[in-house]
Amino acid sequence: MDLIPIISICIPTYNRCEKVYKLVNDILLYEGEDIEVVVLDNCSTDNTKSLLNKITDKRFSFFQNQENIGGILNPLKAISLGSGKFAVLCLDKDYLDFRSIKKIIDNVTIDSEIVFGRCDLNIQNENLLSSSIIYKKGYDSIINMAYLSSHPSGMFYKTAEYRNLELVKNIFVQQKPFPFYPDLINAEMAMIGKSQLLKLPSFFTESKDEASKSPSFTYDINNVYFSPAKRILEFDAYIESVEKLRISSYELAKIIFTIYGRGLMFSTFIYKIMLDDDDVCIHNKISKRKVKFFELWKLNLHFSTHFFKKKIKLNFLQKGVIVLCWNVKFFVKSIFTLL
Known part of the structure; x- marks a missing residue:
């Protein structure tokens, strides 16, 4: 009988075949059996499917949407596909250092009341004295972990609680174009249990130079999120x-x-x-x-x-x-x- 992974690393993707292929292979350099990598393709028109089908690691799963559901909903759906105890989000344009995975697992399992959290981005050096901060259920978690308008890579959720959250179900029914749904989800998760902030050299966003060479598939002059x-x-x-x-x-x-x-x-x-x-x-x-x-x-x-x-x-x-x-x-x- 296969073991249930501790964390599912969930990657939504669209037309970034080379990046997502490299990202998945880099993550799978981690040798433990306590992870899975899940990719949800949003109807890419490039070689995403053919490239990812070359990966034979049993810890990897590839899914495709029947239609393009947009760059806002696809990450939320990707999280729901994880079978691990926790689902961790990583955008296809970002990077997760596989050497940090063991520490992420050790931290998220340290307290059974933790239901969500996030990894600080672009941390270069670990501060052993404050690499993990746990916030109490309710106000403490809301004020520190919700309504931050944060970049979503590095956010993680206890999978069962995420799937059962009524807000997540309503988001897919209403399908409103709101870019910071994870912040609303975090607020409701804060009413269920504790949250955790991890300050580990783990998740890294694409550089500004990389971003300028790769146009956004989600935003343009008509809907740029920071207007x-x-x-x-x-x-x-x-x-x-x-x-x-x-x-x-x-x-x-x-x-x-x-x-x-x-x-x-x-x-x-x-x-x-x-x-x-x-x-x-x-x-x-x-x-x-x-x-x-x-x-x-x-x-x-x-x-x-x-x-x-x-x-x-x-x-x-x-x-x-x-x-x-x-x-x-x-x-x-x-x-x-x-x-």
Whole structure:
């Protein structure tokens, strides 16, 4: 009888045959029988199938969608195909160092109450004193592991809990084009059990130079995830999510404070940084340009006005305190951008 693997490394792919072939073979250099590698192909038109069919390792499984379900849903579906106790996501354009797998397994199995987590990306050297941080169920996990707008590679979930999550089922029914579903999933997983942050040299994203040579299959000028308009939709989704969680009013206010601050900074300063980066713009097929001082404040006003108008479980005074606190930080940061 075959042993159930501890972790399933789930790789969604589309038209990156050479990269995904190398990625799978590199991961399979790990010698243990406690892993499996699962690839879900999103109807690639290149040589993905023929290349991956050359891999004969019994720890490898290859699946194909009957139709292209898009770059947002495919990773979520890939996670559900894992048969291991935990499913770990790695995008086909990223890299997982097989030498870290044993430590990942040792860490995720250290506490039976851990139901989800993530590996920090692009860690070069392991800090033995803080290579693993476990957050308690509820608020502690929500504030540290959800609503971060994070890159999804390195996220992991207890497979049974993930499959049973009603939110995951609803995502595939509604099929809304929202790029940060894992953050919503993380918030609901936080209400089920503990979470874990691993700071290991394990998952590495593609370099900016690599990204500029390989256009995004998910985003373009019409739907780029870091535009201010998309950040407002992201903010709304996070607020809708957190207000459904069974947490105290005090915890809710603290989380909304954090969500607002991140949203404000993402829709202004991060937007400015993105549009000033050649590689980012080429990858996302958009034009590079400078976002000037007054445009930053205009974007701030738009985001803050939206926040005030939005009906949420906070009163006007609470909203005012949140906006005031973050705008002090915004003012200081905007001044420094002029220096």
